[in-house]
Amino acid sequence: MSVLAATSASWLWYLARGAGLTALAALTASVVLGVVTSVRWSNPRWPRFVIELLHRNVSLLAFVLIVVHVAAVVADAFAPIGLKDTLVPFAAVYRPLWLGFGAAASDLLLAVLITSMLRHRVSHRLWRFVHWFSYLAWPLVVVHGLGTGSDTRLGFVLALYVGCVAAVILAVWWRLAAGWPDRLGVRLGALGATAVAPVVLAVWLGSGPLAAGWSSRAGTPQSILARVTSAATPSPPSPPMTPTTVSPAAAALPAAPFTAELAGTQTQSTPDADGNVTVRILTTMTGGADGVVDLELVGQPLAGGGVVLGSSAVTMGPNTEPALYRGAVFALRGDRITADVSTPGRPKLELDITAPLVGVSIAGRLSVEQAGP
Numbered sequence: 001m002s003v004l005a006a007t008s009a010s011w012l013w014y015l016a017r018g019a020g021l022t023a024l025a026a027l028t029a030s031v032v033l034g035v036v037t038s039v040r041w042s043n044p045r046w047p048r049f050v051i052e053l054l055h056r057n058v059s060l061l062a063f064v065l066i067v068v069h070v071a072a073v074v075a076d077a078f079a080p081i082g083l084k085d086t087l088v089p090f091a092a093v094y095r096p097l098w099l100g101f102g103a104a105a106s107d108l109l110l111a112v113l114i115t116s117m118l119r120h121r122v123s124h125r126l127w128r129f130v131h132w133f134s135y136l137a138w139p140l141v142v143v144h145g146l147g148t149g150s151d152t153r154l155g156f157v158l159a160l161y162v163g164c165v166a167a168v169i170l171a172v173w174w175r176l177a178a179g180w181p182d183r184l185g186v187r188l189g190a191l192g193a194t195a196v197a198p199v200v201l202a203v204w205l206g207s208g209p210l211a212a213g214w215s216s217r218a219g220t221p222q223s224i225l226a227r228v229t230s231a232a233t234p235s236p237p238s239p240p241m242t243p244t245t246v247s248p249a250a251a252a253l254p255a256a257p258f259t260a261e262l263a264g265t266q267t268q269s270t271p272d273a274d275g276n277v278t279v280r281i282l283t284t285m286t287g288g289a290d291g292v293v294d295l296e297l298v299g300q301p302l303a304g305g306g307v308v309l310g311s312s313a314v315t316m317g318p319n320t321e322p323a324l325y326r327g328a329v330f331a332l333r334g335d336r337i338t339a340d341v342s343t344p345g346r347p348k349l350e351l352d353i354t355a356p357l358v359g360v361s362i363a364g365r366l367s368v369e370q371a372g373p
Contacts (some may be wrong), residue, residue, distance in 0.1 A: 016072035017151055021160060023065035024141055025281050027349030028164040030059040035171040054114075059134070063109055067288040070106065072086035082222065083140050095219040108133045138168065138281070142201075147218060151308070152209045153275045153300055165201070179222045212271060215301075252318035253289055256349055260288035262364040268301075276310065277301045281355060284360055291364060292322035295337065297329065314339040316351065325349060336365070347371070 008109035033055035040048065070086045073079070081099065085092035087107065090100030115122055115130045142161065151157050176187045208214055212342050264283030271277050281295040294315045309332060317324030327341030327348075335356045342348040350371040355364035 012072050012076035019065050019069035026062035028167055031168055032171040035175045058090055076203045095148050102144035105137040108137040128231050146209050173247050257369040258288055260285040260366045262366050264362045291318040318343050
């Protein structure tokens, strides 16, 4: 897979992460409802049987979402994750520890599901013993998502994790308050754990998933990290987008439609204060047109390289005026980039760029047509 394929997140990428985050929310709701059930809370509007039924259905939904998440991760060819890696904890070559936590949580939830389906054929003691493991699965899922996910730095993702952790802690406090002060030692120990755990989690986040270099330290294979070569310094900023006028240089480019060969290099900046990186692809045109095509893709870095595209800038022109046309990327599909560029007084152009990466070099093809109105 090329860097551009990693840069343009596929529908499987979105499905895997969307299902994973939604599964976390559903599993959190299941844990909270389980606590509500354990304290035997109810009111006229919410009888106990309704809460128990909701708890059971939300738990089933969480498991289905986890299955979707696992299937999408396995089907997405970007990371070397097989079905075995999602079932056998800590056996994967890709981030084995953090992926292993997710595999362990999946196994626990699968055991809970199977014993629940066979509840009338197994002893209540065995069912209850296995069922308690669903509570252990929740922290495993939290750590797995933060350690493995490539979108941990996104604000809304962090907010989701904070909300889930807060909801479970409040539910645990409710459970500890019920029946106080029976078994006081156990209750005080659990209360202390709920105070210490968020602090430990925050410290680990700051020095781990939110810190520079986490992809390598987390256990991402070098074969994936090598797909993007990071530049030592950020790419130089694009020149100001000042209005241009039609110049004789425009005549140096043939009238659309035309095609040309592309050759150049790709670099990636270090993260800025917001955690964004800039991937710059600078190429020259030959064999049909002579000139320059310059692309900048800005966004949050993916775990194995590339970015989740947030913004972009594209310039194209002859060698005498390389920024004659300006525009932005509007589609990324594997090795293909599609962009619209324009310059005053001339028709808008659509660029279709095929740019596979070989090492740090780009060797591709450009197809230019007039864009629609």
